[in-house]
Every structure is written in structure tokens, then in C-alpha cells.
Amino acid sequence: MKLIYFFCIFLTFSYWSLAQETTDGLYQVDLTYRNISTKYCYALALIKTQLLDNIISGLTSSITDITSDLGINNLLSKRAGSSQAIGAVNYANDVEWISQISMGTPQQSSLVVLDTGSADLWIPCIDCYNCKNKRLYDYTQSSTIQYNGDDFSITYADGSSSKGWMEMDTLQVGYMTIQDQQFAMVYDMSKAFQTDVIDGVVGCGYDSLSVYSGTQTPLTNMYNQGLIPQRIFSVQLRPARNKTTYGGIFIFGGIDSRLYTGSITYTPVTYKYFWQIGIDAVLYNGNNVFTSSRNKQQVIIDTATALLIVGTNVARTLHSNMRGKYDSSSQTWQVPCNLNSNVQVSIKINGVTLQINYQDLVRERVSSLSSWCYSGIASTDSSIWIFGGTFMKNYYVIFDRERDRVGFATPVYAY
Ligand SMILES: *[C@@H]1O[C@H](CO)[C@@H](O)[C@H](O)[C@H]1NC(C)=O
Ligand SMILES: *[C@@H]1O[C@H](CO)[C@@H](O)[C@H](O)[C@H]1NC(C)=O
Numbered sequence: 001m002k003l004i005y006f007f008c009i010f011l012t013f014s015y016w017s018l019a020q021e022t023t024d025g026l027y028q029v030d031l032t033y034r035n036i037s038t039k040y041c042y043a044l045a046l047i048k049t050q051l052l053d054n055i056i057s058g059l060t061s062s063i064t065d066i067t068s069d070l071g072i073n074n075l076l077s078k079r080a081g082s083s084q085a086i087g088a089v090n091y092a093n094d095v096e097w098i099s100q101i102s103m104g105t106p107q108q109s110s111l112v113v114l115d116t117g118s119a120d121l122w123i124p125c126i127d128c129y130n131c132k133n134k135r136l137y138d139y140t141q142s143s144t145i146q147y148n149g150d151d152f153s154i155t156y157a158d159g160s161s162s163k164g165w166m167e168m169d170t171l172q173v174g175y176m177t178i179q180d181q182q183f184a185m186v187y188d189m190s191k192a193f194q195t196d197v198i199d200g201v202v203g204c205g206y207d208s209l210s211v212y213s214g215t216q217t218p219l220t221n222m223y224n225q226g227l228i229p230q231r232i233f234s235v236q237l238r239p240a241r242n243k244t245t246y247g248g249i250f251i252f253g254g255i256d257s258r259l260y261t262g263s264i265t266y267t268p269v270t271y272k273y274f275w276q277i278g279i280d281a282v283l284y285n286g287n288n289v290f291t292s293s294r295n296k297q298q299v300i301i302d303t304a305t306a307l308l309i310v311g312t313n314v315a316r317t318l319h320s321n322m323r324g325k326y327d328s329s330s331q332t333w334q335v336p337c338n339l340n341s342n343v344q345v346s347i348k349i350n351g352v353t354l355q356i357n358y359q360d361l362v363r364e365r366v367s368s369l370s371s372w373c374y375s376g377i378a379s380t381d382s383s384i385w386i387f388g389g390t391f392m393k394n395y396y397v398i399f400d401r402e403r404d405r406v407g408f409a410t411p412v413y414a415y
Contacts, residue, residue, distance in 0.1 A: 083228060083229070083251050083252060083253030083254040083255075083256065084173070084174045084175060084176055084227075084228065084251070084252045084253055085174070085249055085250070085251050085252075085256065086099050086114070086173060086174045086249070086250040086251075086252065087099065087246040087247075087248070087249060088114070088237075088246065088247050088248030088249065088250060089247045089248075090237075090238060090239075090240050090247025090248060091197060091247070093240045093363075093364070094237075094239055094240050094306060094360075094363075094389050094393065095306050095389075096113055096197075096198070096304065096306065097113065097114075097237050097247055097248040097303065097389075098111050098112070098113060098197065098198055098247075099111070099112055099113075099114050099202075099248075099250065100112070101171060101172060101173050101202060102171070102172040103123060103137055103142070103169050103170070103171055103172070103181075103183065104137065104139070104141065104142030104143075104144060104145060104169050104170060105142055105143045105144040105169075105170050106141070106142075107172050108135070108137050108138065108141070108142070109135065110123045110124075110135050110137065110199040110200050111135070111197070111198050111199050111200075112198055112199060112200045112201055112202045113198050113201050113202070113303070113304045114202050114204050114235075114250050114303060114304075115201050115202060115203055115204060115205075115302070115303060115304035116204045116205055116235075116274075116275045116301060116302055116303045116304070116399060117156075117157075117203075117205060117274060117275075117300060117302035117303070117304050117305065117386070118154070118156065118201060118203040118204075118205055118209065118304070119203035119204070119205035119206060119207060119208070119209035119210040119215065119217050120152070120154055120183075120184065120201070120203045120210050120211055120212060120215060121171075121181065121182070121183040121184070121200070121201070121202045121203060121215075121217070121218065122152065122154070122162055122164055122183060122184035122185075122186045122200050122201055123135075123137050123183065123184075123185065123186065123199055123200035124136050124137065124162075124164075124185075124186045124187075124189065124199055124200060125137045125138070125139060125164070125185035125186060125187060126138045126139070126140075127185070127187045128186060128187045128188065128189070129187065129188065130188060130189060130194055131186070131189060131194065132194065134199045135199050137185060139167070139169075139185060142169055142170075144169050144170045145167055145168070145169045146167065146168040146169065146180070147167055148165070148166045148167050148168065148182075149165050149166070149167070150165065150166040150212065151163075151165065151166075152164045152165060152166050152184035152186075152211070152212055153211070154184075154211045157386075158192065159190070159192070160189075160190045160191075160192035160193055160196075161189070161190045161193075162184070162186045162188065162189040162190065162193060163186065163187065163188040163189075164184035164185045164186035164187055164188070165184065165185050165187070166182060166183075166184055166212050167182075167183065167184075167185055168180050168181060168182050168183070169181060169183065171183070171218060171221075173218055173222070173252065174252070176222055176227045176228075176252070177227075178218055178221045178222060178225060178227065179221075179225060180221070181218060181221055182212070182214075182215045182216065184212070186200065201304070202218060203217055204217060204218075204219060204233065204303070204399070205217070205273065205274055205275060206272045206273050206274070206275075206401070207220055208272060208273050209273050209274060219231060219233060219252065219401070222252055222253070227253075228252050228253030228254070229253055229254065230253060230254050230402050231400075231401035231402055232253065232254050232255065232398065232399065232400045232401065232402055233250060233251060233252045233253070233398075233399050234250075234251045234254070234255050234256070234259070234396060234397065234398045234399065234407075235248070235249070235250050235251075235303060235392070235396070235397045235398075235399070236248055236249045236259060236396050236397075236411050236413070237303060237389055237392045237393050237397075238393065238411075238413065239357075239359070239360065239393045241359060242413060244413045245415070246415070249415075255398055255407075256414075258412065258414035258415070259396050259411060259412055259413075259414055260396040260409035260410055260411055260412055261409070261410050261412050262409060262410050263409065264398060264407040264408065264409040265349060265350055265352040265354065265407060265408045265409070266350065266398075266400075266403075266405045266406070266407040267349050267350040267405060267406055267407075268404060268405045269404040269405055269406060270296075270298060271298075272404060274300040274302075275300060275301045275302075275399055275406055276298055276299070276300050276301075276384070277298070277299060277301065277349070277406050278292065278295075278296025278297060278298055278299075279292060279296060279297050279299055279347055279348065279349050280292050280296065280348040280349060280350070280351065281347070281348040282310065282314055282318070282345070282346075282347055282348075283344070283345070283346045283347070283348060283353060284317070284318055284321045284343075284344070284345055285321070285342075285343070285344050286344065288348075289314060289317045289318060289321070290310075290311075290313075290314045290317070297311075297385065298383070298384045298385070299384065299385040299386065299387050300384060300385070300386050300387065301387050301392065301397060301399075301406055302386050302387065302388045303388070303392065304388070305386050305387075305388025305389065306388050306389045306390070307375075307376055307377060307378045307386075307388050307389065307390050308356070308376060308377045308378070308386075308387055308388065308390035308391045309377075309378045309379065309380050309385055309386040309387075309388070310377060310378075310379060310380070310385045311379065311380065311381075311385060312379040312380070312381060314379075315333060315377055315378065315379035316379075318345060318377055319333055319334075319335065319375065319377070321343075322335050322336075322339060322343055322361065322375075323335070323336055324336070324375055325372075327366075327372075330366075332366075332374055332375070332378075333374070333375040333377060333378055333379065334366060334372040334373060334374060334375055335361060335362055335372070335373055335374075335375045336371060336372065336373070337362060337365055337370075337371055337372065337373040338371070339358055339361060339362050339373075340358070341358050342358075343358045343361065344356075344358070345358075345361060345377070347387075347391065349408065352408075354391075354394070354395065354408055355394065356376075356390060356391055356394055357393075357394055360376045360389075360390045360391075360393055360394065361375060361376040361377060361390070362375070362376065363375065363376055376390035377390065394411075395408040395409060395410070395411060396408070396409045396410070396411040396412075
């Protein structure tokens with residue numbers, strides 16, 4: 001797919017150790033200190049969804065008519081404390097949000113992306129031949145592993161991939177101990193993962209999205225094993241510019257009322273596979289530059305994509321309004337680094353206009369002396385768009401499998 005673009009940045013980067021602390025029964029996870037100094041090439045769009053074009057052909061006909069379901073509900077009000085909060089580290093200025101999980105007994109930790117755009121869990125194992133600088137899961141040390149050995153192979157939308165074997169073991173997420181979690185022990189990963197700072201991926205999509213059929217995602221297992229009260233998780237991907245203690249927060253089991261203000265705008269999941277919803281419109285400075293037809297424009301809400309990825313025509317219109325441009329030699333959309341702070345790009349969802357902070361539309365400078373910056377918006381020829389960090393950073397996002405809907409609320413960084 002054309003929508004990916006690559007850039008290289010030189011990073012000296014430290015993970016902050018997150019203090020283990022309890023606030024009203026909510027827990028944060030220790031993120032082990034890790035110091036990285038590396039020339040690091042990165043797929044800016046980092047799309048860890050599966051090969052969309054392969055999937056879409058089988059899907060679009062099944063997209064159901066969207067019923068209006070605007071719910072306003074603070075689902076945790078009576079159950080505060082029963083959910084589990086997991087901290088994330090904001091990596092490389094909003095490129096990815098990284099969390100820690102542990103596998104096996106005794107626990108062996110991995111750094112992962114909690115990815116709403118896929119539904120398989122994999123971590124590299126000691127048999128990996130190209131996993132330099134990764135934490136490798138040593139299955140010989142786990143007393144709880146249950147071997148299966150079926151082949152596992154996944155390819156994401158950016159072309160990155162991994163291969164391994166399916167097994168089962170005890171998974172630790174925060175203070176939750178999940179028994180019999182299916183996962184892949186990976187022995188081969190593509191270049192993009194070799195140079196990526198994460199070890200593996202935890203899919204948080206619908207179980208049906210798993211490439212290894214019959215897999216139950218950690219969320220399903222948490223619920224079935226009584227560890228969380230509801231099949232709901234909620235996410236704050238926080239922008240680096242806010243300099244918050246936690247780069248991001250994932251709450252498993254519900255909604256933390258301290259993390260948002262105002263009401264929640266819900267919209268139904270249109271196809272229970274990805275976290276896929278329909279949008280009404282895209283607006284520039286209050287005017288529609290795109291309006292959905294009766295079959296609403298489909299988008300995927302993806303925690304593992306950095307950018308807002310829209311259709312090429314919409315990207316062209318937005319960038320021309322922002323006095324941006326498409327640079328065909330690098331195949332990237334660019335905006336003036338001094339983008340006017342009055343610029344308002346927003347998305348209408350279920351009748352509500354959700355705005356994107358103009359600062360999220362301007363990313364890294366194209367080169368040190370250039371007045372052009374990479375845009376927070378990219379384009380795709382695919383019929384399904386992807387809303388990643390550029391959009392998600394502006395909201396507390398609720399992924400609700402009890403009522404199959406996604407909610408958006410104004411975030412509060414309460415902790
Ligand atoms: C981390 O890296 C920085 C820059 O290279 C260095 O100054 C610092 O001492 C390192 N910290 C640790 C704990 O290794
Ligand atoms: C994040 O920082 C911006 C200033 O850059 C501020 O306006 C905004 O309120 C902050 N967001 C939250 C949720 O605190």
C-alpha cells in the first residue's frame with residue numbers, strides 16, 4: 001500500500017520506570033527501564049492492521065446498515081475499582097504507545113503494542129534467528145506452557161509480518177493473571193519489526209479477526225475468567241506535548257470516570273472484526289469537505305497507527321486548505337511547520353463534531369532546515385480509512401464489546 005512512508009530519526013531515548021501505585025483500586029504497571037540509542041528507521045504510519053485490501057473484498061457487502069445508537073453512559077459509575085489500568089509509554093513523539101506484559105511462570109516480560117487493529121498475540125522466542133535486541137521468551141523456563149505447535153503467520157497492512165508457533169501459557173497483564181492464553185512464539189520477524197522497539201503485539205480487535213482461528217484475545221479471556229466485569233476497554237493515547245506521567249492509559253474492564261469530562265459520543269461497530277465504525281463527515285474550518293452517503297464511510301479505530309489515514313481525495317482537499325502539499329518523490333503529505341493555529345480539522349461521528357488539535361496535524365520537520373513538516377494526515381486508496389494517533393490523541397476512546405460500539409469523550413489526564 002502506498003500510504004506508508006518511512007523516515008529515519010536519530011533517537012536517544014529512555015523509558016521511564018513507572019512507579020507501581022494504587023489509586024482507588026486502579027493499578028499501573030511497572031515498565032522496566034530501558035535505554036535505547038540507535039539510528040532508528042520507522043514506518044511513520046505504522047499500520048499494524050492486517051492487509052486491508054485482502055480482507056475488504058470479503059467485507060464491504062456485509063456492512064450492515066447503521067442504526068443510530070447514541071448512548072450516554074458512565075458504565076463504571078457503580079463498579080469503580082474493578083477495572084485495571086495499564087500504563088503505556090509514548091514512544092518517539094507519538095509514533096507508538098508501548099506497554100508491558102509478561103508470559104509464563106515465572107513471568108517473562110515483553111514490550112508490546114496493544115493493537116486494536118489486529119487480534120493475535122505474539123512475542124519472539126529463543127528460537128528466533130533474526131530478533132536482535134528483543135526480549136526472547138524462553139519456553140523451556142515456563143512451567144505452565146502448553147504446547148500446540150501449529151504454524152502461525154501474520155502480515156499487517158504495512159507489509160510487516162511475523163511467523164511462529166501457536167502455544168498457550170499464563171499471561172500477566174497488569175495485576176491480572178490470565179490462564180491458558182493462546183499466543184504465538186515467533187521465530188521470524190520482518191525487517192520493520194526487527195528495527196521496531198517493541199518485542200511483540202497484543203491484538204485487541206474482535207476474536208474473529210485472529211489469523212489463527214478460534215483464538216480468544218486477552219480481553220475475552222479476562223472476562224471469561226472473571227478478571228474484569230465487562231468486555232470493555234478504554235484508551236487514552238496521550239500526546240507527548242502534554243508531558244504526562246503516563247504516555248498513555250489502557251483500562252481493561254470499563255471506563256474510568258476520572259479520565260473524561262462531558263458526555264461520551266457512541267457509535268455502533270459496523271462490522272465486528274476490526275473496531276470499525278461509520279463516520280458522517282470530515283470538516284475543515286467548520287465546512288464539510290467530505291460527506292458520507294447513506295452507507296457511511298467506514299473507518300477503523302487503530303491504536304497502532306500513528307496517523308489519520310483518509311481517502312486520497314479528502315487528503316488532497318484538506319492539504320490544499322492547509323497550504324500543504326504532496327511530495328511525490330518521498331510519497332508523503334506535508335504541511336507548513338508553522339501551520340496556523342486556527343486550522344480546524346474535525347470528524348463528524350453520529351451527529352457530533354469531534355475536533356483534532358491543529359498541533360496533531362504537524363509532525364516531524366522534513367529536514368532540519370526545511371519549513372515543511374510531515375503531515376499528521378496520510379492517504380489511502382483503500383475503501384476503509386484508518387484513524388490512528390492523530391485522531392485518537394484528542395479523545396478518551398471506549399471500545400465496548402458488550403454493546404458493540406465505540407465511544408469518544410474529551411480526555412482528562414487525572415493520573
Ligand atoms: C541512557 O542514555 C543516555 C544517553 O546516551 C546516557 O547519558 C545515560 O547515562 C543512559 N542511562 C542509562 C541508565 O544507561
Ligand atoms: C494538553 O495540553 C494542551 C496544551 O498543549 C492543553 O490545552 C490540553 O488541555 C491538555 N490536555 C489535557 C487533557 O489535559
